[in-house]
Amino acid sequence: MLMALTGLFLITFLVVHLIGNLQLLKGDGGQSFNIYSEFMGHNPLIQTISKVNFALIMIHVVWAILISRKNRAARGQGYAITNKSSHWTSRNMGILGTIILIFLVIHLRHFYAELHWGTTPMVTYDGKEMNDAYTLVSYWFSKAWYAGIYVVCMFGLAFHLWHGFASAFQTLGLNHVKYNPVINFVGRAFAIIVPALFALIPIVMFLK
Secondary structure, three states, rough: OOOHHHHHHHHHHHHHHHHHHHHHOOOOOOOHHHHHHHHHHHHHHHHHHHHHHHHHHHHHHHHHHHHHHHHHHOOOOOOOOOOOOOOOHHHHHHHHHHHHHHHHHHHHHHHHHHHHHHOEEEEOOOEEEOOOHHHHHHHHHHHHHHHHHHHHHHHHHHHHHHHHHHHHHHHHHOOOOOOOOHHHHHHHHHHHHHHHHHHHHHHHHHHH
16 A cells, blocks of 8 residues: 555656656757756745655655565565566566666766755856756766666666556555556556656757
């Protein structure tokens, strides 16, 4: 239940984060993204939600580790025969989650930490000075290795969502034979479209 609830909250966060990040592709020299970044970084409500989000990420990660250890201890050893009837994503959620966690650490180090405690250049719009977050993002996405890591990790996110989206509804008892096809369709569409749009951003910025 805890994994499902935190997972669904994080899925909602992905949508909001994607909408903001797509401002990078507006072609206005980064003004829209910088204004968005400034708003997200200083609005009290957003900052509160951000802290809750960080807490839920940690709960999701820690609980996943505890569940994995408990399951491993309960069976004593690995299965002699793997259940091939389940999708491989459901059997490898731990690995996929680890890929996402590593990505988050790298991502937070280069963007969140730099914007809060680094020496990001400043820019002024209508007399208001703010961090030039666009230039920071452009710098990292101009590096092939970083853009490549970002895109590869979006594949990990896609596969994690492929199983996790529908699984969360099932865990919460919100599945029904009448609605399962819709939940599965929406979940798989989400698992493809959202990570694909995230991956598109570094690709476009790298090719500029």
